[in-house]
Amino acid sequence: MTKVLDNLQATIQERKENPREGSYTCDLFQAGAGEILKKVGEEAVEVVVAGALEDDSRVIYESADLVYHLLVALVARGLTWQDVEIELASRFK
Structure with a gap:
């Protein structure tokens, strides 16, 4: 994973564990999985x-x-980008 993705994932995890008022990421976690997944769909x-x-x-x-x-959706489920990378790597064996 790139340093940018590492840092982004760490920030998202931090917002999940230590919510801050005014944080868009915290607002997403507060809204719940359904709203997070809706945003993933919209962005796709x-x-x-x-x-x-x-x-x-x-x-x-x-x-x-x-x-x-x-x-955000991965972190909400307790998953990481590294989990996705492992899956991708397994497809190239």
Whole structure:
């Protein structure tokens, strides 16, 4: 995992364990799994639309939003990006 993803995941985990008022991440955790997954779905659709209709910078922007929300969803379930990496690695044996 890249340092950026490591840092992002650590920040998300920290917000889950130590909520801070005014934090968007904390608001997502407070809203619950259903709302988090809804955001993942919305961001996935935005990536698809950007991929079809927008320029590369918009695809990158929307992809970053999707990765962030996916990390929140993973952390909410007690999972990590490393768990995803292990699964991906197992597919290339």
